[in-house]
Amino acid sequence: MDRAWIPEGVQRCSAGAFYSWMALWLFVLGAAVTTALLILWKGLNQTNMNDYFGFGAWITADLGVIALGAGAFFSGFLTYVVRIKELKALINFAVIIGFICYSSALLILILDIGQPLRCWFGYWFPNIHSMLTEVIFCITLYFTVLTIEYVPLILENRKIYANPVAHTLSHNFHEAMAIFAAIGTFLSFFHQGSLGGMYGVMYARPFAFREGFFVWPWTFFLFIFSAISTGPTFTILITMILQKVTKKRLVPRESLSVLAKIAGCLLCGYVIVKIADTYYWATHILPARGLTFAQQYHGYQYGMWLPYVEIGLCGVIPAIILITRRLRENDKWLVLACALASFGVVLNRFIFTVQTLAMPVLPFDKWYIYFPSWQEWVTSMAVIAYGAVIISLSYRYLPVFPYERDLNPPAR
Amino acid sequence: MKLDRRGFLKFAVGGAIGTLATPIPWDLIDESAKFTDLWAPEPAKGPSSFVHSTCRLCPGGCGITLRLVEDKSGRDEWRGWHHKEFIQRRRLPAVPLRAVKIAGNPDHPVNRGGICPLGAAGLQLLYGTNRVTTPLKRTNPRGEGEAAWEKITWDEALNIVNGKLREIREAGNPHTVACILDNKKGLTAELIDRFFRAYGSPNVITMPSQEDVETVGLSLMQGTGGPLAYDLENSKYVLSFGAALLEGWGAPVHNMMVFGKWQEANEHTLVQIEPNCSITASKADKWLAVKPGAEAALALGMANVIVTEGLYDRSGIARCQGFEGFKALLESEYNPRKVSEITGIPAAVIATTARAFAVTKPAVAVYGRGQGVMSGNLAEFMSIYSLNALVGSIGARGGVVMQREVPFKAWPALATDAVALQGLSQPRIDGEGGEIKHGVSMAHNLTAALKSGAVNALVVHEANPCYALPRARKFEEAVAKVPFVLALTSCMNETARSADIVLPVASYLERLEDVTSAARVPYASMSLTRPVLANVPEARHPGDVFLTLARAMGGSVGSSLPWDNFEALLKEKVGGIFASRRGRIGDQEVAMLGSSDELWEGLNAGKCWYEEPIFGGGGLTFNPQGRTPRLEPVSWMKASREYPMLLVAYENINIANRRAVDTLPYLTKNIDNTVLQKHDLLVRVNPETAGRLRLVEGDAATVQCPSGRLSVRVHMDVGMMPDVIGIPLGLGHSNDDPFLTGKGVNAYEVLEPELDPVTGLAVWWGTRAKLIKV
Amino acid sequence: MSEHQEVASKEKYGMVIDLDKCTGCGACTVACLSENNHYVREDESDKLHSVTWMKVYKVTNGEPFPNTKVAFIPRPCMHCDHHTPCVSVCPVMATDYNPLTGIVSQIYTRCIGCRYCVGACPYHARYFNWWDPVWPEGMHKLLNPDMSPRMRGVAEKCSFCNHRLQKAKDKAYVEGRKELKDGEYVTACAEACPTRAITFGNMKDPESAIAKLIKSPGAFRLLEKLGTQPKVYYLSNESWIRELGDNALGRKKRGGLA
Known part of the structure; x- marks a missing residue:
C-alpha cells in the first residue's frame, strides 16, 4: 500500500510486517518519551546522579554516541575530500547514523541540564574559556550540517522527488555536499576534541587532567583520534547488522573492507598514543599530585580491569583484526572487531565521565558507587529505539544504498 | 481563496520566517527563562533590626542576637493578646516582624558571641510545623489508638483544668496531683512549685539528671546542695571522668569557648577518662580508655598515688574531715595494681596522671557522664569529687566552686490552708531516698506510683517523660492509668499526645523569662528571654497560666500567687538584685545604678547580670555519716553469658536529648550518616567485635537487652571499646514532626535504671546486651 | 585559560580554620544554612x-x-585563587571570580544546571539543586531577605556570605569610611563558631588577624599540590591531621573518614 513511496527496483518487506516492526520500536520510544516528560516535570532527582556524580549515564551516552557518530564526518571527509570512491556506497548510511547519534545526543543533553528552558543561555552568555561552550556551539552547528546532508536524501524519496522544487533543491544540495563535508569535518574535529578537552582541563581532577601539549589538553587529540578510529567501525557494524536483518547485501564488501582498513590503521595509532598517554599520566601527572596509578582504581566497579579491557581487549585486539587482511575479510571477525572497538570507545567515555568523579581527590574521602536509575537507563537506551526507527524508515523509503539494486538483482 | 499545496507551503515557510522577524518567539524564549526564576520563592524584603535575648534550649543560657525583618506578608500574628500587651508596654512600632537569624551575643559573658548548632537553629522551633497553636482537648479515650483533638478556647481549657484540680482538692486529696518539670531552675519552675505547694501537693518532680546525685553528695560532704560549678577557664589540669566537655555537657558554648582559649594558650592539660573515643576524648591531651563504669575506681587509684606519695595539699586537707578513714580505704582496696585490674589502665599511667594532676596547680577533677542527663551512683561522685579536696581545689580559682544564688527578692511566705498542710504532710509519690533520706526527685519511681493509682491528676510542664524516662514505654503505659493528664508544651511531643488537655505555651522567643546561671559556669548570671515576636498568638506564658489558675482557684493558692502576670513577678524579683547591690550588668556595677528600673531596663535590652564567684579554701568530709565511697559495680555491668556485651548510651550535640526542644530540622543535616541512615539508627561497635559476630558496616542487627530489643544497623567504629555497643540518645521519636518521627529507635526504652541503695536514685547509662545479626 | 587578571585591590578575603580548636559541633553548618536560606528535606x-x-x-x-583519634575538617568553598576550577569551566558565565575581593560566587538565575562545575571541583564544595526548594507552612518566615533561595536545577556554593560584605560596605560608606575594619565583615560560620576556630578577614590587610594566622607554622591548605591556591587555610599541630590535607606519595594511607 506504500509501494509508491518505496524506491524503484528494490525489495522491501510487506507494509504489515514493517509496521508491526515499527510498532515495537515506537512502543519503546513512547515509554522513553514518557520517562523523559517525567524527568522534565519532576527534575533530576529522578536520576541517581548526586553531588559527587554530577555526570552519569547520560553524559556517558552522549559522549559515546557522539564518538560513534564520528563515522559520518570521517566518511564524508574520506569520500568528498580525500575522494575514496569505494565509500560512496556507504556515505548516505554513515550520514544517517551520524544524524541519529547527534540528534539523540542533543535530546539527552536537554534532559541532562537542570534548566532546559535556559538551554539557549549557552549562545547568549557564552564563556569563551569553557570547553563546554565550544562543545555546545560545534555540536549544534554540526547537527545543522548533518541535517543539511540528510535532507537531500529525504528529497530523493520517489514521491517527493517528483516535486520539481524538491528535485532542484536536492540537486543543488548534492553539488554543495563536498563543502558541507569539509565544514562538517572542521566542526567535528573541534567538538570531538573539545569534548575530550572538557575532561583534560579539569586540572583539579587528577584522573582526567591531561594538559601540556602546547596550550592544549591532550585529551582533545585523544578524543578526536578515538572517535575517528572507532566511528567508522560503528558505521561498519550497523551496516553489517542491517544486512543481517534485511538478509541482503547492501554495500559492496570492498567498501567495508576499505573503511575497516582505514579504521584499523587509525586504531593502531590511537592505541599507541593512548598507551603512551596512560604511561605518562601514571609516571608524571599523578605523582606530581601525590597520587599513584594504583590509587586510581578501586574495588570491582572501578577496578584495574578497566584499562585492560578498554585499551587491550577493545583497542589492541580490534586494531590487530582490522589491519590483518585475512581477518577483516572475514565477516565474523570484522563484526567482532567493530563491536569491540565501538564498545571500547563507549567504555573510554564512561571511565572519563564516571571514574573521574568517583576517584576521591581529598585524601580523607572515599570512593562512592554510581549506578544509573531506571529513568536514566530507559532514556539512554531509547537511543537504540530511536535509531531503529530512523534507520527503518530511511531504509524503506529512501535510496540509502546506491548499489543495492546492482547487488540484489530482482528475482525473475 | 483556493489554497493549493504549493500555496500552503509558501504560506507556512513565509509565516515561519515572518514570525522570526517579530518579537514573539524571542519574547517567549525570554519569558520562559524568566519563568524559571520564579521556581524559588523570593524572601520578602524589609528593613531589619537586631535584638538581644537569651537562649533557653539547654541549661547553657547563651546570650543571643536575633535579626528581625519587617514582615510584609502581614499575617495576623500581632493580633494575639500577648502581643498587644507587649507592644503597649514596650512602645515598639506595631509593625509585624519576622525573625530570620539567631547569632551569639558577643557581649554576653557566657558565650561571648559563639553559638551551638541547636541555638542557631532555634527559629525552626518558633516557626516549626509541630507547634501547638491552640488549647486542645482530647476527644477519644487515652490509650486507645491515635489521639484525636478538638480545638478549644483558653477559657474552656482553664475551666476544665480548674474544675479538675478543685474537685480533687475539695475531696481532700491535693497530694494526688503530681507535676513533672524538666528542672527546678528559674522563676517559672519556682512559681509552679509554689503553686502546687499552696495547692497542697508535695509532688513536683523533676526529670532525672546528674545533678541529683551531686546534690545529695554535696550536701553530705560539704553541707551545701550546689549547684556545683567548675572554673575550667583558669584550671591548668582538667581531669574529666566522662563529662562530655566539648559535646554538650554543662553550658556547651561556654565550655567550647574555654577550650578554644586553652588551645591558644597551650598551657592547659585535659585528660579525658571514658571507655570510648568520644570527641572530647579525641580533643583531649590524653585519653584514658577506662572500662565502662570503672571511672570512679580510677579516681580512687589516683587518690591512692597522691596520698601514698604525699602529693596532697596539706593545708586543704587540714580543712577536711575523715581523711584518715579515706586513706585507709585507699590503702586497703585501691592500690594502683588492683585499680589497674579494675579499670584496664596500666598502673604506671595511673601513677603519672595522678602525679601530674597533683603537682599542676590549679587542677580540677570533673565528675560527669555525657551531657549530664545520665547519672551514676553516690560512691562514684564522692570518689571523683574527693580528688578535688586532695589537691586543694575546693573553692579555689581553677577548681570547683558553688554557684552563688542570684539575689532575687525572696518569695513571700507561702499561705497554706488546712487542706494544703494536710496534703503537704503526705509522703512524696516518688519516695524520699534510699538509706539516706533527701528531697531530690526520683522520677524513675513514677511509673510504679502512677500504676498504683496514687495519682489522680498529672501535670507535665515542658518535659517529655513519655519519651525520656528510662523504660519510657512502661511510663507511657502507666500514664494511661492516670484519670486526668494536662500537658503544657510549645510543641507536640509524646507526652502531650498522652494528655487530656494540651495547653500551648509560648516558646523562648515569645516570652519574657529569667535564665539563671548557666550550668557549671563558675559565676552566677541572669539574663532574660524576651518576647521578640509571637508566631503562635494563642500561646501563653506558662507563668501566666499558673497565675491565672491560682486566681481562679482563690483561697491559699490565690493568696500565695498574687501577681497579675509573670512580668510583674519578675520585675519584683529583679528588685532584689538591685537591693543586694551585688554583681554587674554589662560593664556596669549594680551598686552604681540609680534605681531598680535601670537594672530592669538593662535586662530588657538583653544585657546580662553576673557575679564572680567567691573563691576561698573549702573543705569536705571524706566519709560523711561514716560512709567512705565504696564502689559496688552496678548489676548490669557484670558480664553474663546471655548478654555478653554492654550497651552504653552516648549523646550527640546535634541530637537534642530531653531538652526543652527536640532535634530541629537544620540539625538533621548535621547528623552523620554513620549515626542515622534513612529510618535506621546505627550503633557503634568496634570492628573486631563486629567481625566476631560476622557483621559488616551497615548490617542490620538486633540489640537484645533484658528489657527489650531494638532494631538497628551497625557502624564499625575503631574508637569503640571491644564488646561495648554505643547507642545515641534522642532518636526514635513518635511525635508528629515529619523531620524526626520514626527515625531510629529510642534507647531510653531499654536502659535499665538500677537503684543505688544508698540514695535510692537511679543509676542508668547502659544495660547488658547482645548483638544479633539479622 | 589565563589566570585571573590581577587588579589593584586592597581586598582579598580568606578564612583560617584552626582544626585543633574545632570540635565538630556543626554550629557553622547550621549558621550557614540559616543565613543562606537552605531548605531541609525530611x-x-x-x-x-x-x-x-x-x-x-x-x-x-x-x-x-585505644589509640584512635578523631578530628573535624570543616569545608566551605575554598574560593580558589588560581584559575578557579569551577569558574573557567562554566559555559554560561554563571560562576564569577571577583578580582576585587577574590570571592567566587554563583549567579543562580544564569546557571543552566550542566553540573560541569560540580565535576571540576575537587573539594565537593559545589552542590546541585536536585529538588524544588520547599519550606513547611510558616517556615518561610525565617528566610533571610539578603539571600535568594535557589531554584531546582541550578548549582550553588558557599559565597563567603558575599551579601554581608555589601552590607558592611554600605555601613562603612554611611559612616564616611572607605575601608572596612577587621572583623566588620565576617561570614555566618565564623560568627557562630563557639570555639572561635574560624577566622575570616582580608588577607591583604597586614594588620588583620587572618594575615597573621596564615603565616603560622601549622598552616596548610587542602590539596595544595593541585595548584588551586585555596583561600581557606587550616591550622593544626597534629601531624596526622596535616597529612590528611594533601595526597603524598609513599605515605601509608591510614587516616580517613570516621
Missing part, C-alpha cells in the same frame, strides 16, 4: 544529596582502639 541522611555549603568532615587517624 531525610537528610543521604549526604550525597544534602546541600551543606559548610560541610564538616569527621576524620580519624585510623589507629585501632
